[in-house]
Amino acid sequence: EVQLVESGGGLVKPGGSLRLSCTASGFDFSAYTMNWVRQAPGKGLEWVSSINSGSYFIYYADSLKGRFTVSRDNAKNSLFLEMSNLRVEDTAVYYCARDGPFTGEEFDYWGQGTLVTVSS
């Protein structure tokens, strides 16, 4: 069974940093592009970043302006998101999601998310 479990969320002050993790199981993690998607309270989905299987191709939403860094450790079946200079508007549930097998653009499995709250 495919499972994605996020961790690392919590309360952080504006300007602070946080590192999110996503631990995968039930599939060959090293073969899949992985993504981070966030959802602010009561708002819609917003794609954050994607990283391909070998970490060669990495993309970010323009709105992040270089504050976030995605990485992965295939040996540990883990995906990471380093967030710095956090703003109140970064408050959201952060999901990790796997690229699907159909076109590689869809997200076929999602974790349950981890909540990041940026507040003073």
Added chain:
Amino acid sequence: SYELTQPPSVSVSPGQTARITCSGDASPQQYAYWYQQKPGQAPVLVIYKVSERPSGIPERFSGSRSGTTVTLTISGVQAEDEADYYCQSADSTGNNVIFGGGTKLTVL
């Protein structure tokens, strides 16, 4: 910047047909995807490649495209279909993922 536009809400009675549109300036050749999200849960893929249905998704869910507008159709809506629905595509580079703003489907 590239955007996908969805109606904020759609309401239907049980057994009727719900249609949720998603309009953008993408090339008609770009694929579109649909997700269902119920309160407190992660999104679930219900349509991929505009009109294909993943295994386990009921046949009442279907997708179509006309020009640069894609439509999610739910035939014979059931109470359990009440949820938020999001369309997704990619920008012209194919490297940036775009989500529509979401549509709240209410089953009256």
